Amino acid sequence: MVNDMKVCDLMTEPRKEWDVELIRNVFPVEIQEKIFAITPQGQFGDDTYTWDFFKTGHYTVKSGYWVQRNIINTSQQQQYVNQPSLDGLYQQIWKLNANPKIHHFLWKCVNNTLPAAANMKRPHISEDGSCIRCSMKGESVNHILFKCPYARLVWAVSPIRAPPNGEWSDSLYANLYRVMNQQDQPESSRADLVPWLLWRIWKNRNEFLFKGIDYSAPSTVDKALEDMEEWIGKNKKEHPEVKKATHNKTRARWKAPPTKWIKCSTDGAWHKDQQRSGVGWISRDEYGRMLWAGVRGFQRLGSRIEVVAEGVKWAIHSMRRLGYKQVIYEIDSLFLAKMINGHAEVWPKLQPIIQEINHTLSENPHYKVVFYSRDGNMAAYRIANEVFLYKIMSLSCILLCRIG
Numbered sequence: 001m002v003n004d005m006k007v008c009d010l011m012t013e014p015r016k017e018w019d020v021e022l023i024r025n026v027f028p029v030e031i032q033e034k035i036f037a038i039t040p041q042g043q044f045g046d047d048t049y050t051w052d053f054f055k056t057g058h059y060t061v062k063s064g065y066w067v068q069r070n071i072i073n074t075s076q077q078q079q080y081v082n083q084p085s086l087d088g089l090y091q092q093i094w095k096l097n098a099n100p101k102i103h104h105f106l107w108k109c110v111n112n113t114l115p116a117a118a119n120m121k122r123p124h125i126s127e128d129g130s131c132i133r134c135s136m137k138g139e140s141v142n143h144i145l146f147k148c149p150y151a152r153l154v155w156a157v158s159p160i161r162a163p164p165n166g167e168w169s170d171s172l173y174a175n176l177y178r179v180m181n182q183q184d185q186p187e188s189s190r191a192d193l194v195p196w197l198l199w200r201i202w203k204n205r206n207e208f209l210f211k212g213i214d215y216s217a218p219s220t221v222d223k224a225l226e227d228m229e230e231w232i233g234k235n236k237k238e239h240p241e242v243k244k245a246t247h248n249k250t251r252a253r254w255k256a257p258p259t260k261w262i263k264c265s266t267d268g269a270w271h272k273d274q275q276r277s278g279v280g281w282i283s284r285d286e287y288g289r290m291l292w293a294g295v296r297g298f299q300r301l302g303s304r305i306e307v308v309a310e311g312v313k314w315a316i317h318s319m320r321r322l323g324y325k326q327v328i329y330e331i332d333s334l335f336l337a338k339m340i341n342g343h344a345e346v347w348p349k350l351q352p353i354i355q356e357i358n359h360t361l362s363e364n365p366h367y368k369v370v371f372y373s374r375d376g377n378m379a380a381y382r383i384a385n386e387v388f389l390y391k392i393m394s395l396s397c398i399l400l401c402r403i404g
């Protein structure tokens, strides 16, 4: 019987999701895991291709080269490409919601044409080509932005996740790629700050070099936040439904929804080394009274953003089934909120989930998905992490409870 089966026989009608029970009965555990790691296209999307060796599902020349060398040539096991892609960096810069001067600056960064001492040495403009702060010989753009003790201090006090032990790479592209791809990592609700931070570090270097003015690392981070918020403030009308993190030294707090609305905070728990992930959500009314909460374990999904997307999808389905008509769904991934609201290109890997979310949203005009930083969403975060605490492994293990 198994020999005659097609992939579609393993899916449920009409939702076109994996038939978990059937798959468990038919295949050994290793195969089951491989099947569950693939996200089906769902009932709203057509079959399409995604490139499995880059986290977004896009093909990049760099990752293609990597596959050629590491898989086709050596038949090594599949793994994700952590190599930076210049194409990807250019595309990211192009799409940034930032001032044109920032685009221009980052463009020059990636081209390595900023006037750092090492770049200017060739035309003999700089005398000795050393860093003005730490006297290191051959001051490069990578040194100014990442490796100089001053830059390291700025990154360390910023909300952006630095590499372990602050060990920045010798490759400018690897470092740029790292800081500009923070969406998947926890504690990174300020990923949008990165371009402004890079710009301030560069600007401070010039102020110090030409005017002798020195800014402390914390004041540099504050200044970058101000730059970012000033820009967001100016452009707010264009993106009214995506809430941005506001510059506020106190932690963001949960805010009640408007009268007769429900707020549903959702989050996902994902650990790089764990074989499972979890999603959690909690819904509250205008008085802050908790109504319902859900926690569910998943077989490992590829990245944190996928887990967060699964979380909001499940929360929307649950609230709809419970009959709530006016709901604000909060997620702590700004980038995912942008993709759902049509303000960023959807990653091919996330397309099935986002199509399904958008379909449900289109049927429920008073459902909104907004970004909110995890600081104001700790309850959902803790619920999602219950999956790790209680070792809930099963796909079908769902805990849904009425609290109020």
Ligand SMILES: [Zn+2]
Pocket (backbone or CB within 6 Å): 131, 132, 133, 134, 135, 136, 143, 147, 148, 149, 150
């Ligand atoms: Zn230096």
